Amino acid sequence: MTALDSATDAATRGRGPAAQGGGRSVAERAPKRPISPERIAASLTLVALVVLGILAVRDVDISIPAMVQSWGNAENFMARVGGLTFPAPGDLAWLIALTVGLVLVGTLLAAVLSVPIAYLAASNTTPGNGWRAAARFIGVLTRALPDVVLAMAFVLMFSLGTLPGILAIGIHSIGMISKMFADAIEQIDEGPRLAIRAAGGSKMQEFASGILPQVLPSWVATVLHRNDINLRGSVVLGYVGVAGLGLEMSYAFKSLNYGKGLGIALVIFILCVVMEIVSSMVRGAMLGEQKHTRSWIDRILHPRLGSNAAAAPVGRPAWAASPQTAVRRPWTAQRVRHTIAGVIAVLVVVGSVVVSQINWMDLITFWAKLPEVAAKFWPPSFGNYDASAMFQAMRETVAIALAATVLTLLPSLLLGSLAARNVAPSSGARGTARLLLVGIRGIPELILAIVLVVITGLGAQAGVIALAIGGIGLLGKLIADSFEEVDRGPERALRAVGATRLQTYTSATVPQGIQALIGHSFYMLDTNIRAATILGIVGGGGVGYYLLNASQGSRYETVTAIVLMILATVLVVEGLAMWMRKAFR
């Protein structure tokens, strides 16, 4: 008798009431909860990370009294600054156009480069596993290389201006964009693609006619999303010499013109919020268009609705009299709308390229400088820095990221839940929470850090608080979105048995969203480690300070060594996150 046989046997016997007379209680007969060693290991790691995070928070020593005390400093400081000042309106407009333009060109460059990478990385389009691994490796590598480090290298190869920034943004953004593009390709409906193959279409034709139209809305949304992130990140590029608002701000701070520096910071903040609102409007308009889509099941259930939605005016329109007259596409209101939107999009892109004033010659001449510059960066060495001090600084950066992530968790869970349609007690509460999230997300972490450095002084404290606050905007939004995506059935079932709103939330909504929650938290940690590096550049503590020092002192082999250290750390966290997602699936 096999184990399975005896199990079914026991089950059969257990069915009759007589069989229960054996004296074994239900608790004894109930199967033991299965234990997977991988899950235990993952859970322990998770607990350990949270504990480390809490310890890190304690180490950073964020004390409320000290904050209140330094608030006095801040007031003194502000009094000394004597109010905000701004560049002349003409200059300001130019700087804004330049910053937005170079960010947009960089993001678009990344989008273009990401298409082939995503095609190779998506499981349903890749020509082979080797290609797939290579494409994913490029994604992970470009994501792990901070854009500010790329900018440092490019500033050496190109004359100052926008090109180093565009290339840095363009290369760094490939990581996220190609990942999201590939995910979208993997989620398409394979049917239309198969139909094109069945009609004799080539691979390229399958892609252009069967896949691209399906993924385009999601791709555009990804690019807009990344563009927002890059705009916030562009501030730090100014610190390493990329033209735009960031550079102007760093000059102001270096010349101790705090009023002007903070004024520009305010402009950047407003710009980021406006951009966020514009791109969410564009995304909304695109999704609204998609809403007309009804699944075929809908159409079978309500066939008349379908024909109503499609109902043309009674009788044929004049253009449809014959195939010959129909060759010219009629100018319907929808076509006019689409054409206008298309023309605006093209104008914005062309405008961005124009204001970026790209020095195209640089693209040719830099190849000559490449070996020379590359030689400066190799071999990696910590130079006159002590290796143990470097590792200590890296540890501090990781601690900042962990502490910030732990501090972010609860507030984002709260705000994110309130912002989810199926959890929010009222639409007013939901609207407020969403608005708050957009506002927080709009603040570039760097601006926050600079302001905090002013208030709390140099050090890890400013970095942790800046990252923790900035994180709420991102994590809160991700949590809200994944809660809205859970299956509504279980929630309805619990309401039906009389559970309260809170009980429904804890027993139906959270259990379904918990995987996504863990995934997003690791994404947050991942982002925070990279961001923590950069914050060091403005005095937020950690390894970034040494990075900037080494770069400004032209000790490029030290830059390489530090970057490799950061890269290794990021890859470890990325691997950990992948393992966690697998273990908690």
Place this chain on the structure above:
Amino acid sequence: MTASASDALIRLDGVTKTFGTTTALNNASLEVSRGEIVVLLGLSGSGKSTLLRHLDGLEIPTAGSVEVLGSQVPSLKGRALRDLRSRVGFIFQQFELVPSLTVLENVLTGSLSGVRGPRLGLWGYSRASKLTALEHLDRVGLLDRAYQRSDTLSGGQQQRVAIARALMQKPAILLADEPVASLDPESSEQVMALIREIAADEGLTVVCSLHQVDLAISWADRIVGLRHGEVVLDTPTGDLTKAEVMEIYGRVATTTAEIRAVAEELVEAAAQVAAS
């Protein structure tokens, strides 16, 4: 070899196809002559779709030979395979139009094998092929919908667009995989009538899979019954009655689940007859 055999456009010989441990086709043989209208009849999972997909080179047989339009399909690659596919139109149960493209653009994708390189948007196609596509749309009665998104059409309309797309290929053979399984009775009738009409006009050879016995008898010239991937019935419809087909079907249905499915089929068919 007899004269009629050499006229066969489709010749399957002892085709077996396994997916892992399941056998989808088991030593299936079939010949279809020019101009024939054949229905593959069978329950779901009987191997109808797999057989059709072999005819278009979308599946490679585990054993046996597949000859379509004089070519050994499994040995074809690249350009040669795409050429063969362009001469074989395929109509799917779920229509498989690209939802976000216009109706006209969906029809035009049927001509892709005749052009080199990918096409983005309507301006990628020549005026002549646009005109041809519009003529096909006119023929299926949807000219006035040419510039609408395809997902704004009803199911029956979408299937007619799919037929226009297949016509765009100038096919010699038309394959249809349960073309009306997702449609209401009225649209089903329209679509089946349209396929028959077009087949007559263009002299197409048609292989169509169905699961409704009624419809198969009234529509096809010949019925091929499949069960567990084996051909268990191959007969001209002529004066065949439903009772006869059901009898053969009843005889070949051995498990209770199959008998139940056949019974349900009967009830469904009876209801359809009563309704019409």
